Amino acid sequence: MTEFFQSLGMNYEWAWFVATIAGILLIALPLMLGVAMIIYMDRKVWAAINLRRGPNVVGPFGLLQSFADGLKVFLQETIIPSAANKGLFIIAPILTFTVALLAWAVIPFGPEAVLADINVGLLYIFAVSSLGVYGVVISGWASNSKYPFFSAMRASAQMISYEVSIGFIMVCVVLWAGSFNLNEIVLAQKGHGLGFVNGYFFNILLFPIFVMFFISALAETQRVPFDLTEAESELVAGYQTEYSSMSFALFWLGEYANILLMCALMSILFFGGWLPPVDWEPLYVVPGIVWLLGKIVFFFFMFSWVMATVPRYRYDQLMRLGWKVFLPLSLFFVFAVSGWLMLTRFAA
């Protein structure tokens, strides 16, 4: 894109700057649009599984429902409770949404279509997504109210618990791909399964890892069945209870952006990212971003499906699953994957 702006008569630095800003907006704005549509899709899938209609009034098939909701919260009054720590109270939604957007900087939408093609892309995503817990803790503390506080404690303990196993799961994938660069991880999956399936999910050692990653992603983004932080029968609305107007909506936008990020990560780490599902020449005619978006939507459908069918966990069950099942299991797979690779690939 830099060349295009250079051809308009800018010097290199300015052309690079304008191209980068354009690239950032090309990620951030469609992402927000995507979040609006994915909330609509979530409600539609959920309704369909419950044999309801879901949103169907605003716009054709209710497609504009999310935008109507957005406009509504935008015009509402922002209530800052008198007991709250005002500065922190305002910072929390900004932090949550910023961090949710920021992780997308390194997601490869195609061989060239990546904003920052850094060599430690996966590590960057891991680092940025673990910052998300700050927004939760700050909002719960700054609200100075009982339910947000309890919810923030639960949410932070839950998020950091599952982050541990997500870290080990990422190590397994990195071991196999031999790189932290997301594009190289995608390319390493080319023709991985039986020589023609693109993706690590077909690998006997990595498929259990994928299942663990899927469940950990549900817990990390506080989706059903792990949505104890907003268990409405106990905690009203969780750590967002005291928020109103767009600050309230920013938590939701951030949460859905994180869910989309997890779906994108699953596609990139296990299902070949922007590669077509099978390594067959005519499929490469379709641009990579179409494959990636298709896989993201597929995984989001799985998330909605789980949400509509599975009852909520108890907190002790949640912690047991995280610490007593996933942690030892993911450690075992680090051992198994690295041992297998030592025996087969690095045996020299």
Next chain:
Amino acid sequence: MVDLTQYLPILLFLGVAVGLSALFVFLPMGVSRLTGAHNPDAEKLSEYECGFPAFEEPRDRFDVRFYLIAILFIVFDLEAAFLFPWAVSLDLTGWPGWITMMTFLVELLIGLAYVWKKGALDWE
């Protein structure tokens, strides 16, 4: 030597993201003042409770297990941080590197077993 210029787009992205989120927070505040939706009163600004005045300090004592989880998280997340560089250099370090890391993992597993046996992972 790390080429830091490849992180420059991320820095710009940070600026744009903070700007967008701040806009989303502060713009409705201004708009609600213009439209007249901004109309606070003492009841509205009080903390949320189910129809009665809140009777306890919200930032009360909480379960010590949350602390335990946080401390355990630091231990195991640091372990993951050690694994990251090892994972990409396994072809260079070979069997000595592998055996060293497995020894390290076993030592941490002993720690996990101890914590498990002590009941720090139990919630009832």
